[in-house]
Amino acid sequence: xxxxxxxxxxxxxxxxxxxxxxxxxxxxxxxxxxxxxxxxxxxxxxxxxxxxxxxxxxxxxxxxxxxxxxxxxxxxxxxxxxxxxxxxxxxxxxxxxxxxxxxxxxxxxxxxxxxxxxxxxxxxxxxxxxxxxxxxxxxxxxxxxxxxxxxxxxxxxxxxxxxxxxxxxxxxxxxxxxxxxxxxxxxxxxxxxxxxxxxxxxxxxxxxxxxxxxxxxxxxxxxxxxxxxxxxxxxxxxxxxxxxxxxxxxxxxxxxxxxxxxxxxxxxxxxxxxxxxxxxxxxxxxxxxxxxxxxxxxxxxxxxxxxxxxxxxxxxxxxxxxxxxxxxxxxxxxxxxxxxxxxxxxxxxxxxxxxxxxxxxxxxxxxxxxxxxxxxxxxxxxxxxxxxxxxxxxxxxxxxxxxxxxxxxxxxxxxxxxxxxxxxxxxxxxxxxxxxxxxxxxxxxxxxxxxxxxxxxxxxxxxxxx
Numbered sequence: 468x469x470x471x472x473x474x475x476x477x478x479x480x481x482x483x484x485x486x487x488x489x490x491x492x493x494x495x496x497x498x499x500x501x502x503x504x505x506x507x508x509x510x511x512x513x514x515x516x517x518x519x520x521x522x523x524x525x526x527x528x529x530x531x532x533x534x535x536x537x538x539x540x541x542x543x544x545x546x547x548x549x550x551x552x553x554x555x556x557x558x559x560x561x562x563x564x565x566x567x568x569x570x571x572x573x574x575x576x577x578x579x580x581x582x583x584x585x586x587x588x589x590x591x592x593x594x595x596x597x598x599x600x601x602x603x604x605x606x607x608x609x610x611x612x613x614x615x616x617x618x619x620x621x622x623x624x625x626x627x628x629x630x631x632x633x634x635x636x637x638x639x640x641x642x643x644x645x646x647x648x649x650x651x652x653x654x655x656x657x658x659x660x661x662x663x664x665x666x667x668x669x670x671x672x673x674x675x676x677x678x679x680x681x682x683x684x685x686x687x688x689x690x691x692x693x694x695x696x697x698x699x700x701x702x703x704x705x706x707x708x709x710x711x712x713x714x715x716x717x718x719x720x721x722x723x724x725x726x727x728x729x730x731x732x733x734x735x736x737x738x739x740x741x742x743x744x745x746x747x748x749x750x751x752x753x754x755x756x757x758x759x760x761x762x763x764x765x766x767x768x769x770x771x772x773x774x775x776x777x778x779x780x781x782x783x784x785x786x787x788x789x790x791x792x793x794x795x796x797x798x799x800x801x802x803x804x805x806x807x808x809x810x811x812x813x814x815x816x817x818x819x820x821x822x823x824x825x826x827x828x829x830x831x832x833x834x835x836x837x838x839x840x841x842x843x844x845x846x847x848x849x850x851x852x853x854x855x856x857x858x859x860x861x862x863x864x865x866x867x868x869x870x871x872x873x874x875x876x877x878x879x880x881x882x883x884x885x886x887x888x889x890x891x892x893x894x895x896x897x898x899x900x901x902x903x904x905x906x907x908x909x910x911x912x913x914x915x916x917x918x919x920x921x922x923x924x925x926x927x928x929x930x931x932x933x
Contacts, residue, residue: 482509486526493528497536501545505556512558516546519554567913568903570880572714572855573776575836575902577828582775585821586812592819593811602811606804609795610636614805617814618782621822622768625746625755626784633786635794638805639779640742640769642798644707645671647740647765647783649797650790652677652704659697659706661689663887663894665714665742668707677704681890688713688720691727698735705738711752712745712854715887715898719851722753729759739764744772745854748830761786765794770813772855773826780805780813829902836901836910843914847921857899864924867897874920879913 482504483497490496504510517525519533526533537554540546547557576582593602610618618634637643644667652658654676660668662681672679680701683693688710697703708728710720720728732739741756741764757764766784785791816822833853840857841848850857861870867883874881882898899917904910 483526486528494532494535494539497526497533498539498543498545501536501540502543505545510556512556514556515552516554516556565909566878566880567909567916568880569899569901569913569917570882571903572772572900573903574771574773574829574855575832576905577825577832580825580828582825585816585825589812589815589821593808593815596815597811602807604807606807606810608799608802608804609791610634610805610810613818614810614814617817621770621782621817622766622784625743625766625768626758629784633784633791635783635785635791635798636805636810637781637783637798638802639771640744640767640781641667641671642802643767643781643783644668644740644742645675645801646794646798648672648675648677648705649800650793651738651765656704657701659694659701659703660889661708661713661716662890662892663713663716663884664707664889665709666886668742669889679707679889681888681892684716684718686718687724688718689728691724691731694728695731695735698731698737703737705740706732707740707742708756709742709744710756711743711749712851712856714744715856715882715884715896716858717849717851717854717856719749719752725753725756726759729756729763732756732760732763737763741766743767744769747773747826748833748854749851750834750853757784765790770822773829774816774822775825778809778813780810833902836907839907839911840899840901840914843911843918844921845918847918855900855902857901858896859899860894860896862921863895865895865921867893867895869925870897870921873925874917877916877920879917879920881917 483500486493486496501510516522519537520530523530523533537546541548544557546554548554612631614636615631615634618636619629619631622629622634637646648658648671656677658668658672658677658679659682660679661684663684669679680697680703682697683690689708694706710725712719728739739756739760743755743766746752746755746768755764755766757766767781769781770778771780783794785794816825830853833855837850837852837857840850844857844859847859848857849860861867868885871881871883882900884893884896887898901910904913
């Protein structure tokens, strides 16, 4: 470069410095000048930079130098490319504190499964085989024939061969629960549940004017004797059970007790909603209660807990055709249909076997994460070794809401027992969800931080200024 080129040309952008032969690599001089101009306000977010070739010509440097300068500026979060529109000064990057979320029950990302590729292939197959107009229009409530056949296949591990006409497709388990409450109970009716139960049940029951009453539970789930007494005393409209890897306690009801519940339901003529999102993740679970009392039990299985929350699909097994019609009428009052594209993708994955592969990956990852939790939480771990969560009973010097607040102050989200209480009483515990943190290293850090917090007393925690 000639000596005259060491002096900034008056036609060059005002942010450029003199390029000195002794100032280090020229691409870094340009990147440093960009950074200084952004810092002092000479360049503002949204300002458009000269095209690279034009700037290279004006500075009398090769194009590679400008390309490297712009790449370095992007690395420093100073620039952003907008395709054919050019390169612009980027808005300041806001550094947010990342919460370690141990509060939401979602399937962990399975190792070795390219979810992006799986999604692209699945949607490609759907679009090749389906009329796009049909994917973007209204459909009948309850799912198409192919959707229900996929549902029957999904439920086959629990029930064997099923008549797909008995399967109803819903936009998620929460919608199914609400529709069953609407269809099978009246305002003011009682719904029986365990003392610690899925919060969505209480939310739906409260909104619909039903009353949830807790029935005593032990280490195997709801106690049959107390259940029968409550049936005779309260004449419930429904009984809600989540018998496999129960949310939140992670208890799995043994087969003998399931048979007892089936017998009591028949004897007392009560209907059971068996919400069973984790059965397919469990290691050798007992048969569903619906196997022992098919006319008394309405069985729900969702894809959201086994595959991905984005598939808001639940399959409901309802044997009686009149009950199915009542259920569909209730469902139509607030959820006309499952999104057709979502239903088509779920159907494609179930029928071509992709869902099985994804679920096996989720199952393996969940078990690995349980081993991690068991190792870190040591004597406090009380999980089942599978599923998506751990129910952690706390030392006496912590209560669950206090611990949840302290954890939140340290950037960890957990769910206290109060969130699950269906009665006035509660237990001193928290639920830890193992799937919502994508990276194992971050999950490890969160569990370790939580373990250290549990070992400290609240007084020392407060003394630390938190």
